[in-house]
Amino acid sequence: MEWTGEALLIGVRRHGETSLIAEAMVAGRGRSLGLVRGGRSPKLAATLQPGNTVQLTWRARLEDHLGIFMVEMLQARAATLIADRKRLYLAQLVCEHLRLLPERDPHDRLLGMALSLLDHDPDGAALARFELTLLDELGFGLDLSSCASTGVTEDLTHVSPRSGRAVSRAAAQPYLDRLLALPSFLTARGNASPDDLRAAFRLTGHFLDMHLWSARGIEQPPTREPLIDLLTKDEAPPSERR
Structure with a gap:
């Protein structure tokens, strides 16, 4: 199983010694999770920040598996957010709200509103x-x-x-x-x-x-x-x- 899509990163958590589990809102697919191998490396640190827009490729043997994410930066927002407390709090709140959504249930209207909030x-x-x-x-x-x-x-x-x-x-x-x-x-x-x-x-x-x-x-x-x-x-x- 494999798909590729544009996504807003809304959360990451550690997994093992070197990897992360990334959580993202994907256009047409909703809230999706995947393992990023080596995600805690300095090379990926700037990319795997909530609030960034990335290109995700998800692969798994079966559809209901967690799967593996390959991540490519599309739009970096994290540095701008960190520099402005109001923007940072806004991004954190929007991401927390999106994490309340059920997994793999498309909510493109909310995703569009979230991106507009982050970009203005x-x-x-x-x-x-x-x-x-x-x-x-x-x-x-x-x-x-x-x-x-x-x-x-x-x-x-x-x-x-x-x-x-x-x-x-x-x-x-x-x-x-x-x-x-x-x-x-x-x-x-x-x-x-x-x-x-x-x-x-x-x-x-x-x-x-x-x-x-x-x-x-x-x-x-x-x-x-x-x-x-x-x-x-x-x-x-x-x-x-x-």
Whole structure:
């Protein structure tokens, strides 16, 4: 068995004295793992860094085997990421999110969003939309199309923390202390203030914890809260900066 594809490296771990097991998001193939023989050598150290885009060739005797990766650098990002704390935290968080996906299940929409996040200035609004999409792709998507109580499709301002369904401004009034705020930029294009971003990450974080972190007995990625702090200190979104 053999295939070749372009991939985003999202993780590596040691295997034996000289090798690594690399984890990557491969276009059309999803999250894939493979053994890189000699992966701990100085020659491959710069290539096998999460955040880099590589060409992978995977070989195995049977399809369900771990297999062997041959790796060739296509786009090096690691050095740029290390030089900027915000970019580094963003890359680490995106890679941790992608590692939640089932193995060998294509998620090219998420891969495209991840590459866009890594190749542009850190953008809190884009990251929040990425987290919403991650929930959707894993089967836990929020229903933000209409009010859970009245069925109206306009002036949706909150989300039920239990059902993940939107609630209109009027219907939300008696329950404001129980609902999660729904920033308008998540349902319509527009700028996001620092307060909007904080509300968006509270929303996505609640459902990521409900369906993924707590459900799997894992902690949220350690870079998420520090990154949110950095992103919400900006006075204006990237689209408005000069």
